[in-house]
Amino acid sequence: MGPKEGDKHTFLGFDLSTQKLKAILLNAKLDVIASAEVKFDTDLPEFRTTGGANPGLNKFEFFVQPVMWIKAMDIILDRLVISEADLSTVAAISGSAQQHGSLYWSKHGITALENLDPTKFLHTQIDDSAFVVNRTPIWMDASTVKQCIEMETAIGGHTEMLKISGSKCYPRFTGPQIRKIYQQRTHAYEDAQRISLVSSFLATLFLGKVASIDYSDASGMNLLDIREKTWSKACLNACAPDLEQRLGTPVSSTAVLGNVADYFVQRFCFPATCKIVACTGDNPSALAGMLVDKNWLSLSLGTSDTLMMSLEEPPNLEEGHVLCHPTEQDTFMGLLCFRNGSLVRESINKSEVGGNWQMFNELLESTPRGNFGNLAVHFNEMEIIPKAKGTLRWNKDMQPNSPDAAKGIIKFRSPQIEIRALIEGQMLHHRAIAEDMGFHFITETKILATGGASVNKSILQVISDVFNAPVYIQMGSEAALMGAAYRAAYGYFIHENQAQHPDAPRISYRDYILSLTPNHLQLVCEPNKDSEQIYGPLLQRYRDMAITLEANQAT
Numbered sequence: 001m002g003p004k005e006g007d008k009h010t011f012l013g014f015d016l017s018t019q020k021l022k023a024i025l026l027n028a029k030l031d032v033i034a035s036a037e038v039k040f041d042t043d044l045p046e047f048r049t050t051g052g053a054n055p056g057l058n059k060f061e062f063f064v065q066p067v068m069w070i071k072a073m074d075i076i077l078d079r080l081v082i083s084e085a086d087l088s089t090v091a092a093i094s095g096s097a098q099q100h101g102s103l104y105w106s107k108h109g110i111t112a113l114e115n116l117d118p119t120k121f122l123h124t125q126i127d128d129s130a131f132v133v134n135r136t137p138i139w140m141d142a143s144t145v146k147q148c149i150e151m152e153t154a155i156g157g158h159t160e161m162l163k164i165s166g167s168k169c170y171p172r173f174t175g176p177q178i179r180k181i182y183q184q185r186t187h188a189y190e191d192a193q194r195i196s197l198v199s200s201f202l203a204t205l206f207l208g209k210v211a212s213i214d215y216s217d218a219s220g221m222n223l224l225d226i227r228e229k230t231w232s233k234a235c236l237n238a239c240a241p242d243l244e245q246r247l248g249t250p251v252s253s254t255a256v257l258g259n260v261a262d263y264f265v266q267r268f269c270f271p272a273t274c275k276i277v278a279c280t281g282d283n284p285s286a287l288a289g290m291l292v293d294k295n296w297l298s299l300s301l302g303t304s305d306t307l308m309m310s311l312e313e314p315p316n317l318e319e320g321h322v323l324c325h326p327t328e329q330d331t332f333m334g335l336l337c338f339r340n341g342s343l344v345r346e347s348i349n350k351s352e353v354g355g356n357w358q359m360f361n362e363l364l365e366s367t368p369r370g371n372f373g374n375l376a377v378h379f380n381e382m383e384i385i386p387k388a389k390g391t392l393r394w395n396k397d398m399q400p401n402s403p404d405a406a407k408g409i410i411k412f413r414s415p416q417i418e419i420r421a422l423i424e425g426q427m428l429h430h431r432a433i434a435e436d437m438g439f440h441f442i443t444e445t446k447i448l449a450t451g452g453a454s455v456n457k458s459i460l461q462v463i464s465d466v467f468n469a470p471v472y473i474q475m476g477s478e479a480a481l482m483g484a485a486y487r488a489a490y491g492y493f494i495h496e497n498q499a500q501h502p503d504a505p506r507i508s509y510r511d512y513i514l515s516l517t518p519n520h521l522q523l524v525c526e527p528n529k530d531s532e533q534i535y536g537p538l539l540q541r542y543r544d545m546a547i548t549l550e551a552n553q554a555t
């Protein structure tokens with residue numbers, strides 16, 4: 001089942017997330033043998049992104065120029081070559097990407113994709129004219145409230161929408177975003193030959209033709225019937241005309257889509273037989289990379305903070321999302337996304353200690369759990385759940401119904417209190433919402449942390465205490481990236497095995513990957529004994545603050 005002695009096959013995974021494009025190469029035993037990354041803000045300053053995104057002209061709009069991602073691909077492939085990664089051994093490629101963003105291919109773009117000249121960079125061939133919309137909306141865009149209401153109304157209300165698609169309409173979801181393009185840029189919509197998600201765009205580049213969207217990432221569009229795994233006619237009709245032909249047929253997240261385009265064979269020496277496995281969203285890919293069972297709560301601390309869990313049955317959640325599971329056929333995953341994650345931590349780090357994480361951690365650790373009753377909620381941008389924007393700081397004397405509770409206090413008296421109030425506030429928020437969504441914390445609950453901030457042990461200790469559960473991290477690299485390379489390995493294995501032994505039973509993804517890499521987790525923090533005593537009551541305090549902040553929106 002595993003790799004044969006001397007097996008030289010390698011598997012390449014990409015993660016095109018909000019702030020970076022990352023790549024990882026695994027050998028046949030799934031050990032990391034090469035990696036590279038391109039940071040958009042600093043490596044591609046000509047696109048003037050902050051945190052990987054550009055704010056739009058109108059309120060709540062955020063976009064990216066797709067050519068930035070293509071340029072990043074040119075650079076990262078060169079960086080892999082410079083690091084002496086042998087791309088001639090790559091048996092399969094897959095990827096993961098920020099969810100919900102959409103790209104609109106022009107006729108010219110599709111022709112360019114199919115006729116790539118290996119002597120030139122990708123970005124000089126797939127340039128602005130390859131897309132009919134050059135300011136591609138990404139997940140941070142929250143400007144489609146109107147379209148959400150229209151889509152839900154058209155199909156009979158938000159309950160119907162969440163029953164079909166796993167989520168009520170959220171402004172960042174792709175369906176409402178496509179509807180906005182259709183309404184405000186009708187000619188561009190009509191000229192769009194195909195529409196890709198960011199993940200399927202990644203597969204598209206390597207295939208040299210527009211790639212299928214996978215079931216898991218398709219679940220973040222308000223367009224897929226998550227039980228049938230087909231586009232919902234009702235949702236498509238509520239969104240925009242002639243949409244199905246623009247989306248193509250969705251496929252399994254481990255499906256082999258075809259061989260790598262000749263461009264990559266000629267330019268980077270990929271083997272002509274190298275398989276492209278469907279790419280998926282970064283959160284489903286992180287779940288695929290973690291290989292954990294139902295007692296685990298996965299927490300990604302990327303640009304956004306997200307909580308993920310496996311679900312046997314899809315519950316009808318009022319808030320939050322149910323997605324098709326990326327690697328198990330009749331299973332689902334629960335997802336909660338919090339917009340105010342790393343960028344808020346970064347801004348407090350900057351304002352309090354000049355951007356020095358080591359100093360940030362020293363101050364965090366110098367304060368006691370519970371922070372003398374000082375707690376903060378920082379929603380710098382409109383949060384997803386609850387829908388609120390603003391900052392609120394309470395000290396221990398503040399009463400929820402006192403006249404100054406809505407304003408809170410302006411600033412805490414020291415940076416260390418400010419820092420702990422931020423981190424405890426964020427994690428209490430995440431726990432409160434997870435509980436509201438029906439996640440039961442039991443003694444067996446374990447947390448697996450990933451994403452950029454999961455290197456920070458001081459933050460992980462607060463998580464362990466607030467959730468009263470041990471925290472683990474993934475060995476090798478971040479889970480979304482590992483998930484991409486693992487899916488490449490599994491997709492390749494199944495494809496080859498089926499060709500050679502068509503009647504053999506299909507081994508599950510988890511069994512296959514765990515047979516190659518059994519010890520992929522590392523315990524980093526355990527909760528202190530008095531954690532529940534401290535954070536149980538603070539959870540209610542956080543809820544009072546969130547309710548106050550939400551009420552502030554209306555005033």
Ligand SMILES: Nc1ncnc2c1ncn2[C@@H]1O[C@H](COP(=O)(O)OP(=O)(O)O)[C@@H](O)[C@H]1O
Binds near residue numbers: 302455
């Ligand atoms: N030592 C650290 N402590 C806390 N946060 C960190 C640390 N190092 C990096 N980060 C955070 O990680 C974030 C990037 O995470 P990453 O998962 O790479 O983002 P994305 O995948 O969304 O592009 C940065 O915004 C940064 O604030």
Ligand SMILES: O=C(CO)[C@@H](O)[C@H](O)COP(=O)(O)O
Binds near residue numbers: 139282300335
């Ligand atoms: O919108 C969501 C999930 O619903 C975000 O989680 C994006 O998928 C961006 O991911 P990161 O770049 O923050 O990892």
